[in-house]
Each structure stands twice: as C-alpha cells, then as structure tokens.
Amino acid sequence: MPLLEKILGQFTQVGIIAVLIVFQQEIRKFLLIIGRTSFLAENKNWWNIFPWKWKIDESFSNNYEDIVDACKVLAETNSGAIIVLPKTSEMRMIAATGEIIEGEVTRRLLIAIFNKTSPLHDGAVIISKGKIKAANCVLPVSDNPDLLNKYGLRHLSAIGITEQTDAVVLVVSEERGTVSFVKEGKITENLRTDHLVELLNAEFAKEMLNV
Numbered sequence: 001m002p003l004l005e006k007i008l009g010q011f012t013q014v015g016i017i018a019v020l021i022v023f024q025q026e027i028r029k030f031l032l033i034i035g036r037t038s039f040l041a042e043n044k045n046w047w048n049i050f051p052w053k054w055k056i057d058e059s060f061s062n063n064y065e066d067i068v069d070a071c072k073v074l075a076e077t078n079s080g081a082i083i084v085l086p087k088t089s090e091m092r093m094i095a096a097t098g099e100i101i102e103g104e105v106t107r108r109l110l111i112a113i114f115n116k117t118s119p120l121h122d123g124a125v126i127i128s129k130g131k132i133k134a135a136n137c138v139l140p141v142s143d144n145p146d147l148l149n150k151y152g153l154r155h156l157s158a159i160g161i162t163e164q165t166d167a168v169v170l171v172v173s174e175e176r177g178t179v180s181f182v183k184e185g186k187i188t189e190n191l192r193t194d195h196l197v198e199l200l201n202a203e204f205a206k207e208m209l210n211v
Helices: 004-020 024-035 065-077 107-113 154-165 193-209
Strands: 081-084 099-104 124-127 133-139 168-172 179-181 185-187
Touching: 065 081, 065 107, 065 168, 065 179, 065 193, 081 154, 107 133, 124 154, 154 168, 154 179, 154 185, 168 193, 179 193
Parallel strands: 081 124
Antiparallel strands: 081 168, 099 133, 124 133, 168 179, 179 185
C-alpha cells in the first residue's frame, strides 16, 4: 500500500503538470475572462486584492491627441508600435510581462519607447488611468485561422488581446506605415489621425456613460 500510494502520488503530480502544459492557452484565457467578469460584488474590498480585479479609476482622462500624434510620427518613420487601452481593468497580469513605467502619457515618451533602437520597442505599451503603465509587454496572439496568413505578429497580438478582453488597440505597421484600430478581434486599417481621436473619445465616453 505505501508503494502504491507513492506511485499514485507521483502520477498525480505529473498529471497536474501535464494539464498545465497542454491547457496553458485555455487557462490564460480563463484568467483574462475572470479579469473582466463581475460575478461577485465589485464593492467588496477583499475581492479587489486579486490582480485581475484592480480596476481603473473612472475619473482619469487620457491624452488621445498625444497618443495619436505619436502613432502618426511612428507611421511616417515606419516604426512599428502597439498601444493597448483597457476599459475596465489595468491588466496588471499582462503589464507584469514587460517593464513597469508608470509615466505620464506624452507624445515624446511614446515615440522614444517605440524607437527602433529602444530595447522596449518590440512589445506592447499599456495605457490606463491616464498613465503609461508598462512597455515591452507580451500579448496573447490570435489563433484565428482566417488571419494567420494575413497579418504579422504585431497585428495578431493586437487582435488576440481584444478577443480576450475589452481593450481597444492602436497598431502601427512597420512595413506599410499605417495606423489601425482594433476592437473585439476586428481590425480597421489605414485610418486618419483625426478619425482615430474621434474613435477613442467615442469609445471611452461610451464607457463612462455606462458606469
């Protein structure tokens, strides 16, 4: 019996590890879904200790003009960029995959981050609560078979994070020098800067009305 117990114990440990490896993408999606789902009361302080429940303070305002101006400059210099703007969560689990910045949102800082010589330029920037929270973040990549051969990793990452969260994303194409808007897994390409500002203002104004 002790030998059998030891064998079964080892099997259980290996089984748990195998499940985590095989279903890592599903587990990741589950955690992201938990992050935007309110199946318990939001006003319970103990519930807010979990990292996926750290919510955005609705009193902040983002400088969309500076964000879009930075995208315009980056597009003109064919510098790729991906900027994530969450609506209801600061996405700290995603931010933890990059470098924490907690800096003011400015055109110059965004351009510096995505400069091709910057060590932070490859990943995504997360902007929430009126601040650049983190840079060089790793995003989940869309596995939509209809998109895999159409877009590169940067655009697939933007689509992936919007498939799994309520964030909207701006993507600057390094190859084409264009700016795209991504929401709910759908991408609108080659937008004018004034149209982008309107989209962002409308998107977050709508969110504020729902509070």
